[in-house]
Amino acid sequence: xxxxxxxxxxxxxxxxxxxxxxxxxxxxxxxxxxxxxxxxxxxxxxxxxxxxxxxxxxxxxxxxxxxxxxxxxxxxxxxxxx
Amino acid sequence: xxxxxxxxxxxxxxxxxxxxxxxxxxxxxxxxxxxxxxxxxxxxxxxxxxxxxxxxxxxxxxxxxxxxxxxxxxxxxxxxxxxxxxxxxxxxxxxxxxxxxxxxxxxxxxxxxxxxxxxxxxxxxxxxxxxxxxxxxxxxxxxxxx
Numbered sequence: 001x002x003x004x005x006x007x008x009x010x011x012x013x014x015x016x017x018x019x020x021x022x023x024x025x026x027x028x029x030x031x032x033x034x035x036x037x038x039x040x041x042x043x044x045x046x047x048x049x050x051x052x053x054x055x056x057x058x059x060x061x062x063x064x065x066x067x068x069x070x071x072x073x074x075x076x077x078x079x080x081x082x
Numbered sequence: 083x084x085x086x087x088x089x090x091x092x093x094x095x096x097x098x099x100x101x102x103x104x105x106x107x108x109x110x111x112x113x114x115x116x117x118x119x120x121x122x123x124x125x126x127x128x129x130x131x132x133x134x135x136x137x138x139x140x141x142x143x144x145x146x147x148x149x150x151x152x153x154x155x156x157x158x159x160x161x162x163x164x165x166x167x168x169x170x171x172x173x174x175x176x177x178x179x180x181x182x183x184x185x186x187x188x189x190x191x192x193x194x195x196x197x198x199x200x201x202x203x204x205x206x207x208x209x210x211x212x213x214x215x216x217x218x219x220x221x222x223x224x225x226x227x228x
Contacts, residue, residue, distance in 0.1 A: 036161075037161075038160065038161040038164045038165075039161075039164070039165070040161070041107075041161070041210070042161075043210040043212060044212065047194060047210055047211075047212070048110065048210055050194065050195075050217070050218045051110045051111075051192065051194060051195035051208070051210060051218060052110040052111035053111070053218070054179065054181065054192045054195065054218035054219070055109050055110050055111045055112060055142070055179060055192075055195070055208075056111050057181050058142050058143070058179050058180065058181040058182075058192065059112070059140050059141070059142060061181050061182050061183065062091075062131075062141050062142060062143050062182060063143075063182055064090050064091055066091060066123075066124050066125055067125070068182065068186065069123060069125050069127065069129060069143070069182065069186070
């Protein structure tokens, strides 16, 4: 991993289009300003990981027996694309 | 073009290619699965299914989150609108992914990673909300209720 030292208001560039600026350093917290093209997703890693994990869990838990959801809604109708 | 899809849950589905919904980036954790069908839950209720076309065993139970969480507000960033050609966030159709637990009343909704669908273009994206009020396991039924 590349490790760089930067001070407040200093910026690093990743490629030609992604800029990360140190906005504020206070104690053990660093505020970053990120400027990136619309095609680049930027988010906190732990949130991303949590959603990925939730998706895996949701896919594994989706009941194959549709009756399992029956308690949550009335009637039966053949599935049709919406 | 008509596609025939053998699914473990819905049997054989015959669908038009025009009915498919494309996730250009897939669902998080499932980047290779880009095409889904949105099906009404056969048993009714506020539920729908996102059925993977490429991997028929994969399907997500989804629902309009406002049915369960009337105060839920999604703030979509501009960079999430481009990939699904959505010009106005208000025209997006929001779904929450549900995890159905063995005891259904313990089922949960993921409110930090909603799915936004551009119905007109049939493009969709799972977005990551930077809102600390929401997480991935909001219970659908109140504790002790249901």
